[in-house]
Amino acid sequence: MKSPHRSRAWIIFLLGLLSVVTPFAIDMYLPAFSRVASELGTTTSVIALSLSSYFIGFALGQILYGPLLDRFGRKRPLYVGLALYIVASAGCAMAGSVHALIVLRFVQAIGGCAAQVAALAMVRDFFHAKESARIFSLLFLIIGVSPLLAPTIGSALVSAVGWRWIFAILGAYALVTLALIFALLPEGHTPDASISLKPKPILEVFWFILKEPQFCTYALAGAFSFAGLFAFVSGSPILFMDGYHLSTKAFGLVFAVLVMGFIGGNQVNVFLLKSFSSQQIFFYALLFQVAVGAVLFAGTYAHLFGLPGMMVLFFFFLLSIGLTYPNAAALGMAPFSRDAGSASALLGFLQAGTGSLISTGIGVLGASWIVTLLSSSALAALLILLVGRTRIVEIAEAESVTVAH
Incomplete structure (x- = not known):
């Protein structure tokens, strides 16, 4: 018989496996954009739409x-x-056209989303409230580290065996995870037949949440700020591999270095919260993001920056998102206790939905719009915050957490 400590270690390990299904699906094939475009007879901007369709799903x-x-x-x-994710991954590996790849990536996302949503829900099932904060932090750290590993693995696969094997590996990873979950993970939540699946009551709860000025303000401002990360992920292969002619291996290294800015900002936030409120950190970090975005926009169109300059600016842009994201989430969720689950789902939908619109814009408008969309999303976030704050009568205090993409 397993000891409680060993059982808990297994649960944390399995939740960790689930948590990186989507991050790996997003980041692992970024270095393959040029190869996929060449083989399918299209451009990297169009291939970026397959990433946008994943974000939408x-x-x-x-x-x-x-x-x-x-x-x-x-x-x-x-x-x-x-199971849906595994089937869609196999389909992506065999896709004969860019249109098929775009559709299959959407289906893959619908399936893969279950892993991350379930993993976060099961933290509450298996661990007490005081301990769950530590487990959440551990899972978010795992999620945050995955963008450092995934592009490197992806570039190695592209160089060695071709881009289609990336999706084969993703499907195999999900299959192994599914087998382990089936065999080793207990059911953490008793099914509740009283939960309605009808659209009307679900939409009524979401509408109630959206009518809360604090949620609407910080969820939307945070979503547009966070969209800068989606724009970076979607546009970075085009910008660095096509624009600066980096190899797949060099791109994987550059991507890992820049993502460290986001993770670093996330960790700096923990220390700042000891002296400042989430409101203060969010406002000033957003101002910094807008300023960096403006310099990035002006410098790009004036052709002032080479690769090192672009990397420095992107690093600080992502660092600012590491500060805005957790505080926006905490402030948006603060007014809710009873409907916290629905509020969290709606918050995630707004963040991923806004990011998917920005990344779709890159695919439709082309590479020249990458920096424009990235910079304008930060400015839109600041405008939403300035207008929305006038509608908040009394701010609910936030219990900010460290969160990573």
């Missing part, structure tokens, strides 16, 4: 799985989601 999945995980328990929806 991930956004919709936030809304879909919340009620399903409460109604049917955690494991059954998770089985269905991972």
